[in-house]
Amino acid sequence: MKLKLIQKHSETLIRSLFWCWTAAIWIGSLMPMSAPSVENGDKFQHFIGYGVLALLAQLIWKQPAKMWLFASLMGVAVEFAQALTPHRSFDTHDMLANSMGAIFGVLLGMIITHQRATQ
Numbered sequence: 259m260k261l262k263l264i265q266k267h268s269e270t271l272i273r274s275l276f277w278c279w280t281a282a283i284w285i286g287s288l289m290p291m292s293a294p295s296v297e298n299g300d301k302f303q304h305f306i307g308y309g310v311l312a313l314l315a316q317l318i319w320k321q322p323a324k325m326w327l328f329a330s331l332m333g334v335a336v337e338f339a340q341a342l343t344p345h346r347s348f349d350t351h352d353m354l355a356n357s358m359g360a361i362f363g364v365l366l367g368m369i370i371t372h373q374r375a376t377q
Contacts, residue, residue, distance in 0.1 A: 269318070272314055272317050272318055273318055275314055276311075276314040276315060276318060279310055279311055279314060280311065280332075283307055283308075283311060283332070283336065284336065284339075286307075287336045287339070287340060287346070288336075288339060288340065288343055288346065290345035290346070291345075291346075298351070300352070301351060301352070301355040302355075304333070304352050304355035304356050304359060305355045305356075305358055305359035305362070306359060307356075307359065308329050308330075308332075308333055308355075308356040308357070308359035308360045308363065309359035309360065309362045309363035309366070310359075310363060311329045311332070311359075311360070311363065312325050312326060312328075312329040312359070312360040312361075312362075312363030312364045312367065313363035313364070313366050313367045313370075314363075314367075315328060315329060315363075315364075315367075316363065316364045316366075316367025316368060316371070317367050317370065317371065320367075320371055322364045322365075322367075322368055325360075325363075325364050325367070326357075326360050326361055326364045329356070329357075329359075329360035329363065329364075330353075330356060330357040330360050332356075333352070333353050333356025333357060333360070334353055334356075336356075337349060337350075337352055337353050
């Protein structure tokens with residue numbers, strides 16, 4: 259009984275983190291910002307941001323291909339939205355970094371889910 263209660267709270271926390279992370283990506287991606295201090299340094303941020311997004315999605319819905327597609331398409335949508343703002347720009351390299359991060363996040367989520375199942 260106690261374990262089920264902990265699992266339920268854990269699922270609720272992960273869902274909350276997922277929606278907060280999704281909102282943070284959208285807000286952070288559309289706000290004005292200064293140029294990165296290192297050329298292409300923002301690619302690491304894209305990789306991590308979409309990796310965490312895909313990880314959280316995979317832990318919730320456990321559908322690897324769909325979660326990768328969701329995170330990758332969100333990254334594409336964000337880039338198109340940035341093209342419509344005066345202070346941000348469209349970058350296909352950002353989309354690639356987003357998709358690579360999403361692959362990593364989904365794989366990590368699959369590992370975590372598998373380890374939980376075998377315990």
